[in-house]
Amino acid sequence: MRFAHPEPSPASARIWPVFLPFAGCPHRCVFCAQDKQTGRDDADLDAVRRELETDLQGALNQGRGPYELAFYGGTFTALPAPWPETFLALADRFRKSGLISRVRCSTRPDCVDPDGLKLLAALGLDMVELGIQSFDDGALRASGRGYSGKMALAACAVVRDAGLALGIQLLPGLPGDRPGLFQSDVRTAAGLAPETARLYPCVVVRGTPLVDLWERGGYAPWTTDRAVHELAEALPVLWAEGVRVIRLGLAPEPTLDANVLAGPHHPALGQSARALALFEIIRARVRELGRRPSVLEVPRRYSGEFFGHARELAPTYFELGFAEGSIRFAETELFSLE
Known part of the structure; x- marks a missing residue:
């Protein structure tokens, strides 16, 4: 029995991230800790521009690239004028030289409008990642997001209508969470067929309003085990619709790691x-086989994640019927089960 991994192929271009913590954000959500996630307290936009221009020129001189330029950490479409246009003009200059192949940004669902996005698309923006977090009104309200699930859905349509690629960010385990909510959000997101998705289980970070709610017993974050199982259930749903899941959990950052007080923050969360x-x-597939498996041949590119963190799934595979040495890694594109 031969079969392929259902995950869509990864993008070929490397990401060049530009962090704009809190820039353009209309208010602070209860869980937000962009300063801890990026290691920066705020964004001096002119300093960011100068540093970016210098670094891009250096990369061009060294013959590096191409890169996809990505503006993260703030609300790009709500930056004060003329900053969106300024950053896109800089990107266009390096696109013409071949260093930049694509430009994306992250923003909020309540900070996009048809005319504004069409203008940014004409200036060279290619993709918008929407920080949806949830499509559920209760969770959005409890988290202080300031918009409804209906508005989140409408924002996805606005992005598409502007001719831009769509990315969706979900933040499961928010205040207002309930059993089944995240999987419902995943099905909704998958149905919209975005190009990419990021899944960031909510954590309690020092300095955020969520700390007080957690300390008073009004919020219970997910355990790491629950996060792993919920994310594992979500992945095939998104993969089935061709969605590339490009992040699971918050990226390790010393400033963030030192300030997470509770919740599923683990460097191997995505791997698990x-x-x-x-x-x-x-x-x-083993159930389809209908007997004890004798050999499983695995494409070598999955060898690093196959057994999970610290080989945590090795005993589970043995319980499934695989004997020691019956799982082999090979230079192949397909899995082979006998």
């Missing part, structure tokens, strides 16, 4: 979730 999702796929 992806490994568990793959295990469930293989378990279904």
Whole structure:
């Protein structure tokens, strides 16, 4: 029995991230800690521009690239004029030289409008990642997001209508969470067929309003085990619609790591979730096989994540019927089960 991993192929271009913490944000959400995530307290936009121009020129001189330029950490479409246009003009200059192949930004669903996005698209913006967080009104209200699920859906349509690629960011385990909510959000997101998705389980970070709610017993974050299982269940749903899941959990950052007080923040969260999702796929194939498996040949590119963090899934594979040495990694594109 031969089968492919259902995950869509990764993008070829490397990302050049530009962090604009809190820049353009209309207010602070209860969970938000951009200063801890980026290691910067705020964004001096002119300093960011000068540093970016210098670094891009250096990369061009060294013959590096191409890169996809990505503006993260703030609300790009709500930056004061003329900053969106200024950053896009800089990107266009280096696009013409071949260093930049694409430009994306992140923003809020309540900070996009048809005319504004069409203008940015004409200036060279290619993709918008919307920080949806949830499509559920209750969770959005409890988290202080300031918009509704209906507005989030409408924002996705606005991005598409402007001719831009769509990315969706979800933040499961928010205040107002309930069983099944995240999987419902995932199905909604998958149905919109975005190009990419990021899944960031909510954590309690020092200095955010969420700390007080957590300390008073009004908020219970997910455990790491629950996060792994919820993410593993979500991945195949998104993969089935061709959605590339480009981040699971917050990226490690010393400033952030030192300030997480509670919640599923673990450097191997993504590895564990992806490994568990793959295990469930293989378990279904073993059931189709209808007997004890003798050999599983695995494409070598999955060797680093196959057994999960610290080989946590090795005993589970043995319980499934695989003997020691029956799982082999090979230079192949397809899995082979016998």
